Amino acid sequence: MKMSNAEYARYVDSLAPKSKCVKNCFNAFWIGGLICTLGQLLKNGYVALGMTHEMSSTAVSITLVFLSAVLTGFAVYDDIAKVAGAGTLVPITGFANSVVAPAVEFQTEGIVLGTCAKMFTIAGPVLVYGTAAGFLYGLIYWVCSLF
Secondary structure: OOOOHHHHHHHHHHHOOOOOHHHHHHHHHHHHHHHHHHHHHHHHHHHHOOOOHHHHHHHHHHHHHHHHHHHHHOOOHHHHHHHHOHHHHOOHHHHHHHHHHHHHHOHHHOHHHHHHHHOOOOOHHHHHHHHHHHHHHHHHHHHHHOO
16 A cells, blocks of 8 residues: 555554643643642741741741652552643652652662662752752852952
């Protein structure tokens, strides 16, 4: 069977899955917004309990990281991420998930070679780069402040 390039292109287009870009963007937006709303509610609650705004921001970060780690441990966070996509990856909760998920996945290999070794496979480069960049920036700032 001979097909022209245009016929072949139409055939391929008919078999290709349709783009879900609008749906994916919408889900990422509302679920990511829901996570941020939860963060704001937590911050308001911490301030109402008497924390300063700076301390409440730290407490919110800790709480969101803890919640995402627990939800990852119970395999709930992955189900949310399947629907939300980038809406769960962009907030700080996505970083916590990237640390906990490999640790949970490789726990059968033992504490040292499984959980501890695999915990930083995804997040490790981010932590190393952040630490090195922070050190370098601090060093440059310190040298510049001498003059």
